[in-house]
Amino acid sequence: MSQALVAGVVVGGIYGLMALGIVLVYKGARVLHFGQGEIGTLALFVAWWVVDERQGLGQPWLLGAAAAVVAAAAVSLVFERLVVARMVEASRLAIGVATVGLLLFLFSLELKLWGASPKYLAPPIEGLGPRVAGLHVSPTQVLALVSAAAIGLGLTAFLRRTDFGLGVLGAAQDPAAARLVGVPLARVSVFTWVVAGVLAAVAALLVEPTIGVFTAGFMTRFFVFALAAALIGGLTSLPGAFAGGIVVGILDQTVQYWSLGVPVPGLSVLAVFALILLVLLVRPQGLLGRAAA
């Protein structure tokens, strides 16, 4: 049981990272960014291609990770400039549909470029790692939790403490008022989408070693969990999203733990959906969200 707790906190931190991206885009553009997960998968493929000894370039992991982050940022930037920026007047739903388009496009692109066979990306740090509550926590998992927390805190500090960050928050609350004080909305939008993409890439790099292998669509499966985390946090609260990630991670791992051997696949997904429903019914503004904010 405590093993599930530890594992839950670790994957929860990663769901939390992706949820931060979802919340950032939702606050900034009032859009659910369905393509976010698949940007993470694409980044993973890029990292694999840079790192893999036989089919790729055989470069060190760090270089692969850097390439992955750059690729995620580039895809997000192109999508923002080419699609989102041209849809300023469009309904939010239309932009949401466009992000589904991005998801499908990236999915096909991955299949086309790299095929359907599972890929394996070596973890950044080898070895067994410390034992916590009778469970080996791999060094990558420790790294994942630490970086997830650090990125969450860093992002929150950036948004609150810098002028541009405050401008991002202001623009989310009242775009016209933000323009009138001089906040460049175009740059805010680029920032929002690019950071969401980068968060997805980092989450993908951090979660992959725990799973072992990946294929096209890999991160979109986690998107559901991240969305649940964001919803539980209230969809507009960054700390809430992160906390939501931990809650969802623990639920996910606990259900997996108890249902071990039960021949019903997807029980943990079912549990997460039940949790989403419960939150929406009992506390629609989320755990930390403000009512009607």
Add this chain to the structure above:
Amino acid sequence: MSSPIVSIKGLRAGFGPTTVLHGVDLAVGPAEVAVLLGLNGAGKSVTLRVAAGLIPAWAGTVRLGGEDVTTLPAEARVGRGMAHVTQGRHVFPGLTVEENLRLGAYTLRRRDRSRYAAVLDSVLDRFPRLADRRRQLAGTMSGGEQAMLAVGRALMANPRVILVDEPSAGLAPAAADALVETLRGVHRSGVAMLLVEQNVTFALDLADTVHVMRQGTVVHSAPRQRVDQDRLTAELGIGRLLKGGTR
């Protein structure tokens, strides 16, 4: 009068197929208060929003201190000295009073961060209520306090001219009085003002020049002392305007 700080000529604008402004002409002199009067729907707010760059002009020009800013985006006009307090005074509800003010100085801080502290002090001096509530979320403040914050935030850009749209709307008489006094103080400190105000007594009290709009054009402009009272009465559809005369 020396060359105007804001000069609007032949301004046309609208939404989709609807033309709202049919060639608006008006000017605001340096350190002058120009008041824009008119019935609901006359196009006062749209005039201010086009001047500030929130709505594109279809034709005509907007000049700021002699520079043609007609095609500049709103965010660029602030940096050149034009601030706009919109109708409904949109503060950032989820940010604190101080964060709102800091965002107001967004362009000032980019140009010359060293002046920020002094400007903040001067705005907090002008609005002691805001000084007491620096850490309060703007969305939780009273209407009067939000009106003060909206004006204070605009002043944080250290503007040469401020466009203010119905600042006293929805305020209790005491709060409205206080706000008018503050605007008078702002004016005295040398900031020009283009003011839309439903309360004609307030408006004429502050005004140097009065412009009256009807259906998207300015139909009457005059210095306050020479405003055609009958004309004003007819345009605005109101009775006695100036109880006790003007100050």
